Each structure stands twice: as C-alpha cells, then as structure tokens.
Amino acid sequence: xxxxxxxxxxxxxxxxxxxxxxxxxxxxxxxxxxxxxxxxxxxxxxxxxxxxxxxxxxxxxxxxxxxxxxxxxxxxxxxxxxxxxxxxxxxxxxxxxxxxxxxxxxxxxxxxxxxxxxxxxxxxxxxxxxxxxxxxxxxxxxxxxxxxxxxxxxxxxxxxxxxxxxxxxxxxxxxxxxxxxxxxxxxxxxxxxxxxxxxxxxxxxxxxxxxxxxxxxxxxxxxxxxxxxxxxxxxxxxxxxxxxxxxxxxxxxxxxxxxxxxxxxxxxxxxxxxxxxxxxxxxxxxxxxxxxxxxxxxxxxxxxxxxxxxxxxxxxxxxxxxxxxxxxxxxxxxxxxxxxxxxxxxxxxxxxxxxxxxxxxxxxxxxxxx
Numbered sequence: 477x478x479x480x481x482x483x484x485x486x487x488x489x490x491x492x493x494x495x496x497x498x499x500x501x502x503x504x505x506x507x508x509x510x511x512x513x514x515x516x517x518x519x520x521x522x523x524x525x526x527x528x529x530x531x532x533x534x535x536x537x538x539x540x541x542x543x544x545x546x547x548x549x550x551x552x553x554x555x556x557x558x559x560x561x562x563x564x565x566x567x568x569x570x571x572x573x574x575x576x577x578x579x580x581x582x583x584x585x586x587x588x589x590x591x592x593x594x595x596x597x598x599x600x601x602x603x604x605x606x607x608x609x610x611x612x613x614x615x616x617x618x619x620x621x622x623x624x625x626x627x628x629x630x631x632x633x634x635x636x637x638x639x640x641x642x643x644x645x646x647x648x649x650x651x652x653x654x655x656x657x658x659x660x661x662x663x664x665x666x667x668x669x670x671x672x673x674x675x676x677x678x679x680x681x682x683x684x685x686x687x688x689x690x691x692x693x694x695x696x697x698x699x700x701x702x703x704x705x706x707x708x709x710x711x712x713x714x715x716x717x718x719x720x721x722x723x724x725x726x727x728x729x730x731x732x733x734x735x736x737x738x739x740x741x742x743x744x745x746x747x748x749x750x751x752x753x754x755x756x757x758x759x760x761x762x763x764x765x766x767x768x769x770x771x772x773x774x775x776x777x778x779x780x781x782x783x784x785x786x787x788x789x790x791x792x793x794x795x796x797x798x799x800x801x802x803x804x805x806x807x808x809x810x811x812x813x814x815x816x817x818x819x820x821x822x823x824x825x826x827x828x829x830x831x832x833x834x835x836x837x838x839x840x841x842x843x844x845x846x
Contacts, residue, residue, distance in 0.1 A: 503563045507626030509574040509612025516547040520554040521613040541624045543616045552592040570603045572626045574612040585684035587655045601649035607665045607679040640708035641692035660795045697785035702798045712777035720753035721774045732803040740827040750838035761839040775832045796823035
C-alpha cells in the first residue's frame with residue numbers, strides 16, 4: 477500500500493506548476509509612469525521588456541523594450557485597457573515608478589494615484605519612485621545605447637556613493653508609510669538633458685501633492701544636514717582660490733530639547749575626507765597650519781550653505797523634510813502625539829543650531845617641495 481502512495485505522490489510532483497505561463501505570453505513591466513492627459517484623469521505608461529529581444533544577440537544594437545501609454549479614469553482601468561494592445565502585465569520585475577509634476581499638481585492626491593499599486597500583491601513595494609518635470613512617457617522613450625530608460629535610472633541611483641547632490645532612493649513602500657503618517661517628504665527627480673537622463677534635484681510632497689522642487693545643491697545641503705552621505709565632493713574657497721574636498725565618511729548626531737513651548741535641535745555633522753584639489757598657487761599641504769586653514773575653509777563653507785538651506789526650509793517653504801520630527805517622536809512621544817499633525821508649523825518655529833567638524837586625512841601627493 478505504501479508503494480502505491482509513493483507512486484501517486486511522485487506523479488503529482490511530475491505534474492509541474494498548474495498555473496505556469498510562458499514568458500512570451502506576459503508583459504514584463506520594468507517601469508511605470510503616470511501623466512496628466514488632456515481629457516481623462518490619468519495616463520499610465522508602461523515600459524515592457526521583450527524577452528525575445530533581451531535574449532537575442534541583437535539586443536545590444538537596440539532597445540529591448542517597448543513603451544505603451546494608455547489613458548483612463550482610474551489607474552487600474554488604464555492598466556486593464558492596456559491589455560487590448562499588450563499581453564497581461566507582470567510587475568514582479570518593476571524597478572522604477574515615475575510621476576509627472578503636472579499630475580502631482582492636479583486634483584488627485586498621491587495616495588489615490590498609488591492606491592492600485594499598493595493593493596496589488598504583484599507590484600514590488602521595493603521599486604524606486606521619482607518625479608519628472610515634464611512627461612514620464614517621454615523619459616521612457618530615451619535609450620542609452622540600447623539600455624532601457626528604467627534600467628538607466630535605476631543604475632543612476634547607485635551613484636549616491638560618489639556624489640552628495642543625490643538623495644537616497646525612495647521606495648513605493650516607504651512613501652506609503654510616510655503618507656499614512658501624514659509626513660512631508662522629498663522624492664528624487666529625473667529629467668532629460670539632450671539625449672541623456674540625469675537625476676536632478678528633488679520634489680517636495682506635502683499633503684499628498686506637489687509643493688516645491690529642490691536643486692541638486694539644496695539636496696547636497698539637505699544631505700549634509702541630517703541626510704546620508706556616503707561619499708562625494710564639495711568645494712570651498714581659501715584665499716579666494718577654489719579647492720575640492722572629497723568626503724570619505726560622514727555621520728551626525730542630534731540633541732533635542734523642549735523648553736518654554738519651543739523645540740531646539742543641535743545637529744553636529746562629522747565629515748572626514750581629503751584635500752583632492754587646490755587652485756592656490758602658494759598651497760603648502762605639508763604644513764599643518766595650511767591644512768588647518770583648509771579645514772576651517774571647508775567647515776565655514778559647509779556651515780554657511782547648510783544654514784542657508786535650513787533658513788529656506790523654515791521661513792520660506794515652512795516644511796520639514798529633514799527627519800527632525802522623528803527626533804521629537806522618539807524623545808517626546810507624548811508631545812508628538814499632540815503636534816504631529818501640525819509638525820511643519822512647529823518645525824518652522826524651532827531653534828536649530830548646526831555644527832560642523834572636519835577631519836582631513838589625506839591631501840594626495842601634491843605639496844610645495846620642502
């Protein structure tokens with residue numbers, strides 16, 4: 477009897493996956509973009525990987541994807557209407573999701589635009605989300621020597637280890653959490669420059685809509701305040717000559733105080749790196765006094781730029797995208813429960829002290845002869 481049971485069990489295993497589907501019968505979506513069309517509520521653009529082209533030897537000579545755009549009154553309706561011209565969508569390989577600035581300024585909040593993707597178990601919550609100043613469908617049509625735009629954008633996000641002017645990638649899941657908490661936050665922005673793509677600055681989202689854009693320099697200052705700095709180069713002036721300071725490592729700490737109905741934050745940024753470039757013809761990197769002057773020049777430059785950014789955020793934009801609200805939530809949880817819904821206002825009235833500590837570990841092989 478046991479022998480028959482084993483035979484039946486093995487037969488079931490040989491049956492394979494009952495719901496398996498041929499890859500060629502699916503639309504492997506690697507990028508999704510949402511735009512504001514002329515008539516309907518939303519237009520959904522999909523960048524679809526074509527398995528036959530991707531696996532052929534000719535893939536290096538041309539784009540291995542196709543880009544289709546479909547308007548609709550809702551996102552899900554547009555996605556289903558797209559099935560009239562594409563195979564059923566398979567979103568497990570989704571890498572990039574783009575939102576146009578015009579759509580984020582329209583009357584549909586971001587959580588509504590994301591709702592279908594959040595509900596869909598087949599959509600990767602780890603896909604990176606960005607904004608586009610113009611049309612997302614135009615971005616997806618750009619091919620970098622045969623490399624699909626979705627892959628190019630995704631690869632560019634990894635460059636934050638060599639530049640300070642790029643914020644950390646933000647995923648679909650992270651945005652969902654921020655919206656649920658009622659937070660104001662920033663998203664990286666990608667744009668077209670000629671025939672190439674570049675990540676340029678960021679977009680601030682407040683109350684689920686577009687609020688403002690940040691330049692790459694402002695993103696750098698945001699990173700040097702309370703952001704993640706993995707590496708990159710900043711510049712300063714010493715004796716009216718430019719110099720470059722390459723960051724090896726950086727960290728920060730925050731002290732949070734609440735007195736007389738007002739918050740005070742003391743942020744200290746530690747930066748370690750090397751003098752990588754110096755235009756001063758009289759430079760003497762072998763002298764400790766000269767290196768100290770460079771250190772102070774870098775410190776003043778970072779402090780001045782970051783304080784200007786803080787002033788802009790507090791008194792012009794009046795929003796917090798720096799994470800200081802988390803410090804209040806951690807250290808003053810009872811107070812946070814009362815003010816969290818109006819945190820941007822309290823942030824604008826907070827006192828912020830910013831300190832910079834710079835360490836120069838290397839200055840290369842250049843220096844005046846001894």
